[in-house]
Every structure is written in C-alpha cells, then in structure tokens.
Amino acid sequence: MNKLGKFLLVVTSLSPILFAYAVNSVSKGDSTAAYYFTICGVGFSVIGFLILWFCKTQISIETLKIKKVKSVDKQAIAFLVIYLMPLFADNAIDFRAHPWTAIYVIAIIGVVVYHSNAFAFNPLLALLWYHFYEIENEDGMTYMLVTRKLLRKQSNTIKVVEIADYVYMDRE
Numbered sequence: 001m002n003k004l005g006k007f008l009l010v011v012t013s014l015s016p017i018l019f020a021y022a023v024n025s026v027s028k029g030d031s032t033a034a035y036y037f038t039i040c041g042v043g044f045s046v047i048g049f050l051i052l053w054f055c056k057t058q059i060s061i062e063t064l065k066i067k068k069v070k071s072v073d074k075q076a077i078a079f080l081v082i083y084l085m086p087l088f089a090d091n092a093i094d095f096r097a098h099p100w101t102a103i104y105v106i107a108i109i110g111v112v113v114y115h116s117n118a119f120a121f122n123p124l125l126a127l128l129w130y131h132f133y134e135i136e137n138e139d140g141m142t143y144m145l146v147t148r149k150l151l152r153k154q155s156n157t158i159k160v161v162e163i164a165d166y167v168y169m170d171r172e
Contacts, residue, residue, distance in 0.1 A: 006164035012048035
C-alpha cells in the first residue's frame with residue numbers, strides 16, 4: 001500500500017476531529033455544518049474499516065523479528081490536544097461563517113502528519129483497541145507496529161503486513 005496506505009492512515013486519523021466539529025456545530029445551532037462534518041467523518045471512518053479489512057485479507061504476510069519494543073500509546077494525549085486545539089480557539093474564528101478555515105485547519109493537520117510520518121497515534125484505530133509500538137528489528141531498523149496485542153517482551157517474531165513505509169500492522 002505504501003504511499004496510498006500512508007495517505008489513508010492520515011485520512012482515517014482525521015475522522016474524530018470531524019466528529020468533534022460536528023458536535024461543536026450542533027451546539028451552535030448550525031445543522032448544515034454538522035451534517036457535512038458528520039458525513040465526512042463517517043466516510044473517513046469507513047475508509048479506516050476498509051483499510052483494516054484490506055490489511056487482514058489482501059496484503060501478503062511477512063515475518064518480522066523484533067529486537068526492541070517501545071510503546072508509544074501515551075503520545076495519544078499530545079495528538080488529541082493538537083487535533084482539538086482549533087475547537088479551543090473557536091471564539092477567535094467562527095467556523096460557521098468561514099468554513100474554508102475549518103477545511104484549511106484539517107488539511108494542515110493532515111499534511112503535517114503525512115510528511116512527518118507521525119503515525120504514533122491514530123484515534124480511530126485507538127478506539128478499536130489497537131496499540132502503537134516503536135519497534136527495532138534485528139538489523140537495527142526502526143518501524144511503527146500497529147497491533148491489538150500487548151507486547152510485553154523485547155524479542156518477538158510476528159506475522160505482519162506493511163501498510164506504509166516503516167509502518168506495519170500485526171496480522172492477528
């Protein structure tokens with residue numbers, strides 16, 4: 001999947017912020033904006049489920065020997081603050097009057113996540129009980145591993161699929 005996989009991971013990571021904008025729009029009485037944010041959020045979530053299905057059924061399986069494991073789940077708090085920051089600044093910018101501003105903010109977050117390879121957290125996958133690990137293989141290369149398993153020992157051999165450059169998903 002590589003570049004497409006990377007792009008789709010970014011898209012799915014934005015779905016919770018779209019739902020947050022939808023809730024914010026409802027609280028301000030703007031049902032039209034809430035409708036559009038909800039439709040986009042649902043669409044991005046569906047893409048996330050399709051990625052999971054595709055990874056579990058269509059991508060060839062590789063064996064990955066893990067030498068070191070480090071959980072990066074705790075980075076979720078920082079990402080949530082970044083994702084929700086535009087809502088805190090909502091008094092300064094009226095997203096109802098300026099919908100392109102909301103689109104711009106979401107696009108900037110997406111571009112930054114895409115180009116920085118910041119896949120240490122994806123809120124949609126976290127809601128589905130996936131964990132995020134920084135792993136090192138036998139050759140000393142560092143990768144991101146997405147899995148539902150709790151990895152408790154440093155040395156493991158697991159079956160994975162590559163969903164983007166340097167990003168693997170456990171093939172449970």
